Amino acid sequence: MESLLDITLRSLWISGLASLVSFIAALALSFSLARARESVANVVAGFLESLVGVPTTVIGLLTYMLLYPRGPLAPLNLLYTPWAIVIGESLVALPVSAVVLYRSVRRSLSVVSELAASLGLTSGGLFGIVAREIIPDLFTSYLVGFSRAIGELGVALIAGGGIQGYTNVLTTAIALETSIGNYEDAISVGLVLISITALITLALKTMGERIWRSS
Amino acid sequence: MSKAVIVLVLLAAFLAGFAGGYLFSSASTPSGAQAPPTRVTVSTTTSLYQTHLLDDLLADFKNATGLSVEFSVLAKGSGEALRLLSDGSACLGFTHAPSLELKYLLNGSIVRLSIFAYNEFVIVGPKDDPAGVSNAASAVDAFKRIYEAGEKGLAKFVSRGDNSGTHVRELQLWKLAGLDPSGKAWYLVSGQGMAQTLLMADNLKAYTLTDVGTLQSLVSQGKISNLVVLLRDPKLLINVYSFYVSSSQSCRSKDVSNLALLLAEYLNTRGQQLIASKYKDLFNPALQNLTVVESAWVELSRLA
Numbered sequence: 001m002e003s004l005l006d007i008t009l010r011s012l013w014i015s016g017l018a019s020l021v022s023f024i025a026a027l028a029l030s031f032s033l034a035r036a037r038e039s040v041a042n043v044v045a046g047f048l049e050s051l052v053g054v055p056t057t058v059i060g061l062l063t064y065m066l067l068y069p070r071g072p073l074a075p076l077n078l079l080y081t082p083w084a085i086v087i088g089e090s091l092v093a094l095p096v097s098a099v100v101l102y103r104s105v106r107r108s109l110s111v112v113s114e115l116a117a118s119l120g121l122t123s124g125g126l127f128g129i130v131a132r133e134i135i136p137d138l139f140t141s142y143l144v145g146f147s148r149a150i151g152e153l154g155v156a157l158i159a160g161g162g163i164q165g166y167t168n169v170l171t172t173a174i175a176l177e178t179s180i181g182n183y184e185d186a187i188s189v190g191l192v193l194i195s196i197t198a199l200i201t202l203a204l205k206t207m208g209e210r211i212w213r214s215s
Numbered sequence: 216m217s218k219a220v221i222v223l224v225l226l227a228a229f230l231a232g233f234a235g236g237y238l239f240s241s242a243s244t245p246s247g248a249q250a251p252p253t254r255v256t257v258s259t260t261t262s263l264y265q266t267h268l269l270d271d272l273l274a275d276f277k278n279a280t281g282l283s284v285e286f287s288v289l290a291k292g293s294g295e296a297l298r299l300l301s302d303g304s305a306c307l308g309f310t311h312a313p314s315l316e317l318k319y320l321l322n323g324s325i326v327r328l329s330i331f332a333y334n335e336f337v338i339v340g341p342k343d344d345p346a347g348v349s350n351a352a353s354a355v356d357a358f359k360r361i362y363e364a365g366e367k368g369l370a371k372f373v374s375r376g377d378n379s380g381t382h383v384r385e386l387q388l389w390k391l392a393g394l395d396p397s398g399k400a401w402y403l404v405s406g407q408g409m410a411q412t413l414l415m416a417d418n419l420k421a422y423t424l425t426d427v428g429t430l431q432s433l434v435s436q437g438k439i440s441n442l443v444v445l446l447r448d449p450k451l452l453i454n455v456y457s458f459y460v461s462s463s464q465s466c467r468s469k470d471v472s473n474l475a476l477l478l479a480e481y482l483n484t485r486g487q488q489l490i491a492s493k494y495k496d497l498f499n500p501a502l503q504n505l506t507v508v509e510s511a512w513v514e515l516s517r518l519a
Contacts (some may be wrong), residue, residue, distance in 0.1 A: 069303035069465035079304055080256055080287055161256070163287040176290065180265040181410030181433050 002164050004078030009191055011169040015150035018089035020150075022097050023142045025090070030102035034109050045102055051095035056154030059100050063088035063159040079162040085169065093145030100144055104137035105130060107158055129173060139208030147197050170196075235430040244423075252283040253470060258296035259288060260303035260380055261408050263456065266331075266428040268494055270311060275358040275489055276481045284474060292408070294378030300325050301425070303463025307478065308473050311456045312380035313516035314387070319459075320377045326481035328355050329458040332490050332498045333508050336384055339413070339430065345369040348422065353389040358392045361422050365401035371421035372396065376404035377413050389449065415440050428497045429504035453511045455501070459484055464515040478498075 033041045065071050067079040067087075078084045108130045117127045131138070153171040156162065162172030170193045177186035263269040273286050289296070289305060294314035299305040301324035308325070311318060319325045338357050340348055341393035346364035346388050364370035375382035375397075389396060396402040403421065405412045409429040416423040420441050460466065460475040487500040500506045 064304075069463055075466070096322070144465070160288045161287065163289065166254075166287060179261060179290070179408035179411060181414055181429075181438060 001140075002168065003169060004189065004192060006039075006165070007168055007189070008196065009168075010186075011052065011150055011171075011193075012080070012196070014085050014169060015146060016091055018086045019093045019142060019145035019149045020030065020091035021086070021090040022145050024143060025094055026098035026101050026145070027138075029098045030105045033102050034105045037149070040104075043105075044060055045099065048099050048102070049094045052099060054095075056092050056152040058154070058157065059088055059091050059209050060154035060156075060158035063091070063155055079159065080163060080167060082160070082167055084159040085156050085167060085206060088159045089149040089152060092152050093149045096148055097141045097145035101134075101137065101141040104134045108133045131210075135212040135215065138210045139204050143201050143204055150197060216241045219499070228359070231297055232477060252285045254285045254287055255307060255471065256289065256299075256305040256407055257307045257309070258285045258291055258299045259309040260296055260456075261410075262426045263292050263309050264288065264290035265432055266411065266494070268498060269492070271493065272486050272489060276478055278280045279481060279485055282330045282474070282475060282477070292375075292377045292379030294447060295382070297325070297459075300459055302463040303461050303465035306461050306463075306466035307475060308461070309456060310380060310458045310459065311433070311454055312517055313455060313457075313512045314383055315378075315380075315457070317516035325459045326462055327457055327459055327491040328475060328519070329482045330431055330455060330501045330508055330512060331482040331486060331506065333501050333504075333511075334389040334427050334454050334498050335447060335449060336381065336424055336426055336429065337444045338422065338446040339416070339425055340445050341441050342443050342444055343483075346422065346491065348445040351406075351446055354388055354446065354451040355391045357446045357448075358388050359394065362394045362396060365396070365399060371401045371403060371419055372418040373405055373412050373419065373421045373423045375409065376406045377408075379409070379431050381409060381424055381426060383451070383453075386514075387515070390518070392452075400514070403488045413442065414438065417492075431497055450511075453508070453515075454498070455508055455512045455515070456498075480487065 001040070033044055035189060036044075041065060051210075066073045067076070067084055074110070080086070109126075110131050112133065113126065114201065116129065121129070150169075154176055156169050156172045160167035160172065161171065161210065162168050162176055168176070170189055173189045174186045174193070177183070177189065235274055257269075257273075259269050269288065277280075277284065289299065291299065293310040294315060296305070296308050296310050297312070297315055297319050300308040301319050301322075316325070316327070320327065338348055338354065340346070340361075346357075346360045346369065347355045348360055351360055359369055361372050365372060403415070403419070405415050407415075410423055410433060412423055413425055413430060415421070417439050418441075422445075423442075423486055427491075430439070430442075430444070458479060460472070466472075483502055487502050490498050490500045
């Protein structure tokens with residue numbers, strides 16, 4: 001097994017980047033949904049909620065089909081690279097990030113919009129107020145996406161391949177060590193995964209609360 | 216609004232830190248300093264990966280030829296490994312499932328470059344052997360005995376169920392025995408790799424079919440407490456490892472075909488010595504017995 005530190009750092013940047021991509025997409029999605037007609041928004045939000053539980057193996061297969069030599073994105077040559085995992089994991093993280101964010105934006109908007117109208121604020125100003133109101137939820141949205149991305153196996157294994165020294169991340173290392181009967185190493189990688197997710201979640205949540213209180 | 220911007224900037228900085236740390240750590244290794252080597256994807260059956268034979272062969276090949284090539288090794292069951300080859304997702308492949316290989320050979324999606332090693336499958340089971348497998352005349356007879364004991368509630372059998380080389384062989388044996396165990400309460404399908412299936416059989420005191428490489432590596436780690444080898448059958452249980460190149464469009468570059476030919480040549484010469492010297496308990500070099508091994512491959516490939 002390659003060094004645990006290398007695997008951990010690789011996991012962090014891949015899943016961190018993937019959940020950042022999906023967070024930005026979720027931000028755009030939830031603000032535009034909050035402005036859309038309520039009936040339309042409800043349908044889309046319901047659809048997103050139903051996607052939260054899609055097995056990551058399915059998304060892994062989908063990513064594979066996009067990137068493999070006969071797939072539509074084959075010319076990019078991304079299969080079995082870290083970027084393939086970034087693409088797949090941002091698809092994995094998007095629904096849950098968007099669902100969390102949309103609920104919060106909608107709630108905050110309904111509280112603030114009358115006030116904003118009476119003050120004659122532009123929509124840009126309105127969204128500024130909403131964004132400040134929901135700072136803790138912005139962090140939560142990013143974090144749920146991050147923990148879903150870093151903890152998923154399907155994409156990393158099918159589109160990433162778990163290649164030693166290249167695309168092997170925490171979850172594929174667990175799967176690989178398990179598949180060769182090396183349960184001891186597998187469990188120690190698992191403990192690293194759990195403690196990292198917990199630490200990052202705690203740190204970012206505290207940071208979010210602080211920024212929100214001081215604003 | 217400005218606070219939201221600060222939040223985003225902080226997040227981005229946080230991530231950039233991780234990415235930077237990763238890039239720095241990989242840039243500081245000596246290989247990062249040279250020109251990036253070409254990367255070739257190799258799909259392999261897990262037994263070659265687990266015993267480190269493939270790693271050793273590829274490293275020795277690089278030493279011998281001095282080529283700056285990086286192999287991305289995907290450890291999969293033979294069924295998946297062959298699928299990846301025919302997709303062109305992997306260009307080179309090492310597998311041990313003759314009847315599956317034949318299908319892909321016939322539709323032209325892969326080309327065989329070498330039969331480089333063989334060993335055997337063995338039937339393992341609990342020491343007290345309730346089905347009497349150790350007295351069986353052949354592997355087919357052993358499977359009949361397991362079936363009967365299973366029906367009487369005396370024995371269990373764990374199947375891989377993952378379309379791997381070992382699983383395919385197991386299904387061939389049931390077919391030769393004229394029996395169909397699927398759906399029986401004593402016939403457990405693990406759907407997992409060989410090591411996990413062996414550990415499962417060990418915990419359940421059940422029978423299973425395994426390649427000797429994986430079994431040996433678990434035994435030497437002291438992880439097997441109940442299972443013993445009960446039957447060998449050189450004729451029906453020979454396990455042949457072959458090397459393939461994908462004929463998919465994405466693998467037709469001159470670099471890949473040259474590399475494939477060089478690797479095949481290596482496997483048939485220096486690689487044979489490495490197998491014979493370093494892995495003599497686990498694998499046999501195929502070249503010294505090529506006619507026997509090849510005819511075994513042909514016979515096995517015809518068993519649907």
